Amino acid sequence: MTKTEKIRRNQIKLRNKFFEKINTFKKKNIDISKSIFTFGCTWQPNASFYHLKYLAKPSLNRFLSLFYYLLLDTLFVATLKNFRVRLTKYNHRYNNLILTWGGERDFDKNGNYFDKKFSSSNKSNKILWYVLGHENLSKIKKAKNTTIHYNEKISYNVIFLLKKIIQVFYRNNFSIKKTIHYINFYTLFAENLAQEIYKCVKECKIKNIEIPYEGQPFQDYLIKFLKKKLSKVKVIGYAHSSQPLPLHLIYKDNMIDKLIAHNQNQYFHLNKRLFWPKKKLFLEKSKKVRKLDKKKYLNKIIIPYGFESIENIIETIRHLIIKKKLNIKKFDIRNHPLMRHSKKHSQLINSLQKLKKLNFNIDKFSKNKSTIIIGPTSAVPEALQTVDNVFHIYEDGITQTYSNYFWPDIQVESVDNSVIKYSTNDKSKLFIK
DSSP states (O other): OOHHHHHHHHHHHHHHHHHHHHHHHHHTTOOTTTOGGGOOOOSSOSHHHHHHHHHHSOOHHHHHHHHHHHHHHHHGGGGGGGEEEEOOOTTSOOSEEEEEEEOGGGBOTTSOBEETTTTEESOOTTEEEEEEESSOOTTOOOOTTEEEEEESOOOOOHHHHHHHHHHHHHHTTTOHHHHHHHSSHHHHHHHHHHHHHHHHHHHTTOOEEEEEOOOOHHHHHHHHHHHHHOTTOEEEEEOOOOOSSOGGGOOSSOOOSEEEESSHHHHHIIIIISOOOGGGEEEOOOSSOSSOOTTSSTTEEEOOSOOSOHHHHHHHHHHHHHHHTOOGGGOEEEOOGGGTTOHHHHHHHHHHHHHHHOOOOOSSOOOSOEEEEESSOSOHHHHTTTOSEEEEEOSOHHHHSOOTTTOTTOEEEEEETTEEEEEOSOGGGTOOO
16 A cells, blocks of 8 residues: 555545544534534644544544643633724624634735735725734724724733633533533634624624635634524635645534635535535635736745644755755745744744755756645645646645545655655646636
């Protein structure tokens, strides 16, 4: 059995275990719309991520990692008291609300907001943009047709945390098992946000809500909450990213009215692999990428939001250069946009710059259009539109790599330890022009 076939089989096993676990939770009356254990996160270290890792391969180390992140996600509840909601004009009527997330750089000095996931701005007076800040947005003093919801400062209110633990314990009839599902930042943020969005929707007479959908607790619980309170409001999800193992999008009796896929392979795995009924699925062109940029991935090294070992990444790329005769002197290094202040990312960039200067004594370099992508990624379907060979340096084969089980039009070839090459014979199935 090849390495890629083994990864494919393990992905199927993990999907099955995760789906069975969700059904078990339902039978035990766990609210799966807001449980931390029903969010299939594969790209960011948190309790849900390590729950998947433990399901994939149980071990003491993985259990301890899961326990650690459960404690960490519980501790982050103490920051919820610092969240602020500003700028909403409740006396204005809007037709639609778009719930998204952004940062300070997405606003200009005149209060104009531009959203990269929708390639759209806040100029229409018929649309209210509800922006969750992934950083402090207190410097934003004005923004047209926009509500901002953000953490004003990172500080931990222990008394607030203790009160929340007691409240959750009491609300769940002193059940420790249920409390474990709900006493975390993701769940309690979902409950708080649902109340704020409900107020916006009711006061501003909102008819439709659009979400860049990721199956996160704040999204699933919000949809369920609103549908019970305001059943006529339509909720549309847009599956904006193309994760390799998209367990975050697994169907969980979602009350969303429709979910939009942005390529045929995504539509395929939502229906055939993740159990979404066809009546809820629609296929449209990408809102995120309106027009392909031929230089976006050409001769690039793409750094992810998170990674583990700088040493392993550099050594792996060194072997790849020799094996595939890559001339990375011509490659640009592209950091993740949210990690521009990360010391760890700066260290990796410095190490890659040093690697680019080395002489590998290669007589003839490959002329193929190539890119190197590191770690968790959703970029491969887009990159294959303009690049011949996509080399993927992965740290976890099951959660980070593409397989033809979920992505039938992506060909997968194992190149080396922790390196996969992707190609395709049908670009049109991965991107709608």
